[in-house]
Amino acid sequence: MEWKPDKKSKKAVYKQIAEYIEQGIADGTFPIDKPLPSERKLAEKYRLNRSTIVAAYGELEANGLVERKKGSGTTISKDIWGLTKKRIPSWNRYIERGSFQPNMPVVQRIRKESEEEHFINFASGELSKELMPDEYIRKVISTREFTGNLGYDHPQGNIDLRTTIVEHVKKYKGIMSQPNSILITSGAQQAIHLIIECLLKPGDAVVIEDPSYSYSLPIFKSAGIQVFRLSVGKNGINPEDLIDLHKKHQIKMIFLNPIFQNPTGTLLSHYQRKKILDISSEFGIPIIEDDPYSLLSFTEDDVSTLKSLDHNGNVLYVSSLTKIAASGFRIGWIIGPTPVIERLADAKQQFDFGHSTISQWLGNEFLRSSYFDEHIQRLKSELKKQRDVMADSFREYLREEVDYSLPKGGIHLWCHVKREIDDFKLLEQAIKEGVIYAPGLTLGTKKGYMRLTYGRVNANQIRTGVKRLATAIRKSSNM
Ligand SMILES: Cc1ncc(COP(=O)(O)O)c(C=O)c1O
Structure with a gap:
């Protein structure tokens, strides 16, 4: 034929x-x-x-x-x-x-468009250059002698950096650890990847939040993991839903971003944090706590990490320098029981022989410096201003168009478009207007939502971007 x-x-x-x-x-x-x-x-x-x-x-x-x-x-x-x-x-x-899954085409498209200078970029989840410790890092490079190791370093990461992280998480997050219970990774992203590859098997069922940080979804798919989503409410996921899901599907792991969640900005309530830890202990299900944002709080609310409340070793804690300093450091870390950390370090060694020692040296200089506190205070105050400019711009240009709740920390604002819209038509129209954001459907199952990151744009860009978005919403709903 x-x-x-x-x-x-x-x-x-x-x-x-x-x-x-x-x-x-x-x-x-x-x-x-x-x-x-x-x-x-x-x-x-x-x-x-x-x-x-x-x-x-x-x-x-x-x-x-x-x-x-x-x-x-x-x-x-x-x-x-x-x-x-x-x-x-x-x-x-x-x-x-190839068995490793590519990103969703819409995610690839957004990434490509974000490279264009003329766009107002509400899509990339990172800080602007002005908010990064740019000057401090340049000063360290020009005035300090490099004391790191230029050879392959310890598989768990540089010992000086791990020792600094022990002090850092004790002071800022109430987490007790030891250098041998820490693994340095290439950002939180690699930490999540290593955990999935080494601690789960194809067919295993895991829970993630809906919506949630989506860039880990293709990784789950590549590893053959079944992903179940739990809806994020005003105070995070409902612990009762977790029990129901476990009874049906034998959940092997829970992935949570409890503090200023990406993308909703929600803070898991203290009650829910405790309850989820109890469920984890009762059923023996490990929790992966992904915590890049807890230092970026704009209020006095309780932001204690699950790890600081975990007395049984049920939580593997993941964090990084991306949202508090600079994404380009690519420095992240996992804290957990030593045998688990050694298993993950062995895999990391197979993947890349360890993280760049120069980046670890710089990251260590920054984290242990007296400048760190000053930087975080300035960062929080600037991010809060940027969040407020976004909310003001919503009032000015989108008053009747969107619902949202003001995040109390972090870098993302999650909003719902009140009119009936086609998510993809809106994105196309926004691109035509010169503004780009993360559509809700790339982050979960809910239609008509957008994630706007206010951390990477200045006040003028926020106003212009929201105005362009308002035009895109009007034009795309008339199509
Ligand atoms: C919740 C969450 N986890 C992990 C990451 C990955 O960050 P990185 O690998 O840059 O540390 C991000 C980045 O947006 C995030 O928002």
Whole structure:
């Protein structure tokens, strides 16, 4: 039977055509000394739009398999069929078959758009350059002698940095630890990855918050983990829901971001924190406490970490320098029972032989400096101002359009668009207006929500960005 594209398949038709031609070149269906069929012919033959064939040939050209010249059509590349008869591997097939999952296309799109300078970027969850300890770090580099180790360091991370983290978490988070119960990672992201890879098995069921920090979702999928989501209310997840879920699915791990949660900004209430710890002890389910934001509190509310309340060793605690200093340090840490930390350190050594010693040295200088307190005070005060500018801008431009509750710390504001909107149309329109944010559907299951990060933009950008967003909401709901 003659080949034709399957228009119902999940695979894009242009990709099917590209693969068909690639296969045809390999098996001689398309002889090397003849031009390939013209775009028009193929479009007619398969009843497709010509642009689909152009995209297929474009992909083959990008992979070096074909050459396209104006006027003389498409021919098989001389380089692959030259004297040496060297074949170019079929990279497309490799790209698609790898077991590690790519990000969602919409997440990839947002990341690409965020690189464009002209956008007001409410999407990237990090601090602006002005809020980072830029000057201090430059001073350290120019005035201090590097005392770190330039060779491979200890698999758990530099001992000086781990010793500083022991003091840091004791002073700021009420957590008691030892250098041997700490592993330095490449940000909290790698910490989560290591935990999933080393402590869970395919088929295991875990709980995450809905919505939640979504960049870990493809990691769960790649590892074959079943993910169950628990809705985040005003005070975080409901502990009773956790028990119900455990009874049905034998939950193996709970991932929580209890303090100024990304994206909702909620603070898990003290009662709920205690209750969840009790459930963890009763059923023996470990908790992964992801805590990048607890130092960024704008009020006197209780922000004690689960780890500081955990007397049985049920919590693996994860944090990093990303939201309190700079994302580019890529310094994160896990605190937990020593055998667990050693297991994770062994895996980290297999992945990358440990974190950069220069970055660890700088991170240590910063964390142990007398400047650290001053930096955190300034950071909190600036972030609070930025949050307030965002709320003022909402009142000015979006008064009737969105519902939100003011976060009491952290860097994200989570809001709900009151009109019926199509989430993806709104994002497209916002991009046209020059503003970008994280759509709620990339972070969980709730429709009509947006996460706006006020940490990476200044007051003027916040006002302009919210105004652009208001235009996008109006235009996209009239479409
Ligand atoms: C809750 C949460 N966990 C982990 C991360 C990862 O941060 P990093 O790897 O930069 O420390 C983020 C970043 O946005 C986050 O919000």
